[in-house]
Amino acid sequence: MISFRTHVVTLVAVFLALAIGVVLGGGPLSELGRGSEDADALRDDVAQARSEAQFGESFADDVSSTLLGKRLDGREVAVVTLPGADSEVLDGLTERIKAAGGEVTVTQALGSSLVNAGEKSLVDTLGSQLMAQLPDDTVTAGASTYERAGELIGLSLATSGEKSVEATPQSTAVAEGLRGANLLDAADDPSGRAPLVLVLLGDEVTGDGADAILGGLLSGMASQARGLVVAAPTADEGSQLDRLREGDALGDATSVDGAETAAGQVAAIAALARSYDTQGGSFGAGGADGTVPLG
Incomplete structure (x- = not known):
């Protein structure tokens, strides 16, 4: 074919x-x-x-509809977008989540300052301050600047448990702190912290240490969720997602490229359902593990 x-x-x-x-x-x-x-x-x-x-x-x-059925029935999903994410692709993925029986708890956009290498000092300082206000072991000790930021974002909207849980004063304070520094864009309060997270990539992150910024954020978020899927445009050889995949920099995150197509969106939702029990893997147009996870 x-x-x-x-x-x-x-x-x-x-x-x-x-x-x-x-x-x-x-x-x-x-x-x-x-x-x-x-x-x-x-x-x-x-x-x-x-x-x-x-x-x-x-x-x-x-x-x-035949492939996905109601594979997300009863599952709640937090949707996260990076700067430059295509709004039409976002709408398509959101509709497919609902069609598969899932519920979107929040759609949260990451601020451009968060992925700007010139703002690393802000990200590092605020991350340290927010981490100090949390109980020990909430965020990984010794995590890099962007892994810690990813974990904090994950804490604000996700859970590693089986069911969605209510926001806590601590998770709410983390979200407010990140938004106050323009690291997260304004968003409606989540209806709960969801077990599953779908992240839609946009433009490639550029500047010094760009791959470390994106990889750290994604792996950090994945560590706080039961399952996380990264959906991206078709990843050509040598693209940023291709490099992160080859370098195993995504942690427990599952990646699916080709999200600008109907086939890629279907694959992303199938991967999201799979991630509830099985983490990791590379799927889509350029995925090393196949076009779509069928298990």
Whole structure:
């Protein structure tokens, strides 16, 4: 079966070839786009690639109810977004959580300052202050700046237990402290701290130590939840998610790329259901463990 990534690469190659023909005008590729047989063949390739890609999207939508059923029935999910996360993808994932029987307790956006390497001193100082106000062993002693921040975020919206639990004065104070420093965006109070967390990535985190920032936040959040799934756009070779996967920097988090597609979203929800009992794994368009967890 031709993968969605292959469809995308084919389309990019086709449009690039057409663009080169236009730029060169009277050059060796000037026959492209002038009714030549080559242009007709390229248009046929584009039409076929579009048709196959649309079939893949429609197929994923059609089988999602059969594949997912009510696998999240009775499960509560906290949704977290990073800066640059696609709102349409977020809406699609949220709807699929509900369709699978799950309930979203909160949708929490991380602030841009949290992933800005220039704000590390703020993240470190505030993390230390908030940690000092919590009972021993609530946050891992000796955790790095961003692992500790991730654990604190996880504490504010998640639980490692089997059922959702109410917020405590301590978890509420942590959330308020993080929001007060603009490390978390404003959000409605969660209806409970959920066992499952779905994190939607956006733009790649950049700057000094960018991989450590993102990896620390994700692994830290995962340590406070029963199950955490990272959903991301298609991860090309050498992309940030690809590097984090290869470096085992995600801790207990499960990763699924291709979330901009219907197939990727279905895979993310299947992974979320799986994470209740089984943590870790790499799925999706570029996943080392397959496209979708079926177990």
